[in-house]
Amino acid sequence: MALNVLMFYLLSAVIVICSVLTITTTRILRAAFYLLCVLVATAGFYFMVDYQFMAGVQLVLYAGGIVVLIIFSILLTSHISHKFAKPEAIRLVMGILVGVSGFALSTVAILKYAFTPSTAPAMKVDMQAIGTQLLGTGKNGYALPFEVISILLLAAMIGAIIIAKKGK
Amino acid sequence: MLQGIPITHVLIVSSFMFFAGVCGFIIRRNMITILMSIELILNAVNINLVVFNKYLFPDQLQGHFFALFVVGIAAAEASVAIALIINIYRRLNSISVDKVNEMKY
DSSP, X not given: OOHHHHHHHHXXXXXXXXXXXXXXXXXXXXXXXXXXXXXXXXXXXXXXXXXXXXXXXXXXXXIIIIHXXXXXXXXXXXXXXXXXXXXXXXXXXXXXXXXXXXXXXXXXXXXXXXXOXXXXXXXXXXXXXHHHHHTOOSTTOOHHHHHHHHHHHHHHHHHHHHHHSOXX | OOTTOOHHHHHHHHHHHHHHHHHHHHHOOBXXXXXXXXXXXXXXXXXXXXXXXXXXXXXXXXXXXXXXXHHXXXXXXXXXXXXHHHHHHHHHSOOBGGGOOTTTO
């Protein structure tokens, strides 16, 4: 077995196990840690498909930013030793039913569909290609979504500050 | 594309992650864990976009950029959601979704 195949299945195992543990563990801080494991394994997968910039963004924004934000809000709102009560039986059954049936359905759909891998030569994804496309206005240019998301981030930042600040 | 790894295996892993997120969204009653489930769902979608880009359209970068924008949206969403959660905790002293129905009746 080639080393990259082994690496892929290792990352997949980490993703599968940790995503199950994220939603089943009874301690909230552990759930945040398992989420961090899932996100780092995903970044490893992005490195495997040669999208280094995407992997860097994943590590910096998700693993570095969002998880730290979640951990801070956990520390602000709940006791570290706090354990969840067991969920109600009906909700548990419904959740597992939805999860299992949806996963079975999508797995059947994926296995039945014949994907035709492209034979086109792979594009070299370096910083120059990403930069010119991200700020280009012609074909394959993403200047408009880039500007829209910058406005959205500004609005989200101001909104978060105004919502979270203490009232008089 | 990756040598020796069929696209279906990657898609099955990401769909498992997606439905784990959906399952957690339904089962959990704590707002922060619901937020974590949403992050799982968004992350699974990102893997799908990147994989389709790499396997089916390697001469373009559309999936890559969509995944990039999804990460940005997820960051904005998490920051606003956590501001809301902190505000709710200040007013109600609880972040369980069962207790947040003040405006309902």
